[in-house]
Each structure stands twice: as structure tokens, then as C-alpha cells.
Amino acid sequence: MMSGKVSLTIIQESGTKHTDFKKRLVRLHQNPLIKPLPDAVEDAVAQDVADIPQVLSDIITSWDSGTSINNISSWWLGRCISERLHRSILHYRRSLLQYSRSLLHCSRSFAL
Numbered sequence: 001m002m003s004g005k006v007s008l009t010i011i012q013e014s015g016t017k018h019t020d021f022k023k024r025l026v027r028l029h030q031n032p033l034i035k036p037l038p039d040a041v042e043d044a045v046a047q048d049v050a051d052i053p054q055v056l057s058d059i060i061t062s063w064d065s066g067t068s069i070n071n072i073s074s075w076w077l078g079r080c081i082s083e084r085l086h087r088s089i090l091h092y093r094r095s096l097l098q099y100s101r102s103l104l105h106c107s108r109s110f111a112l
Helices: 018-023 044-065 069-111
Strands: none
Touching: 044 069
16 A cells, blocks of 8 residues: 555466465455554655664564464475475485396396
């Protein structure tokens, strides 16, 4: 909302189900993760710069508490990366085993 005006963007997704789009929507009203806009100030950039130490302190505090959404997101990201690495290692081991079997087969063929 700028200068008392609201901008509305309508998105049309062709070829997808309407429910797929609804799953990606973020509820703005009564969402505990969305803070209200701050009061208007004369120099918004200067206020943002002045707010940096407090914002960084809040981030550190939320990480230290272990209950922030960032902690939960990082845990899930780590889990997904770990699972993907595990699958990659298994795929690599299978490929290596197949390669060594084919080498063994070739060496037996040459021995005959």
C-alpha cells in the first residue's frame, strides 16, 4: 500500500489446476509471520539503516531460541540435502559396482 493506494495483480495460470495456485498463496490477514507496516517517517532509508542493529539482534535471538521459522526451515533444508546426498551416493555405488562387474566380465573374456 503506497500513498493510500492498493495494487492488485491478477494471475492466470493456464494449464494448471486452480487448487495448485491456491496452495502457494500466503495468508496476509492474521498471519503471525507478517508484521504490520511501520509508521511513515520522513526518511525511510535512514530509518532502515538505523534499524539494522536491532534487526540483526532480533535475528540472532530468534536463532538462539531454536524455535524460529528459520531454524525449522534450515532443519528441513538440511534433511532434504542429506537425503539427496544419500541417494546420490547410492546411485554412485551402484554405478561403480556395475562398472566393476563389466570390467571383471571383460577381463574374463580376454583370459579365454
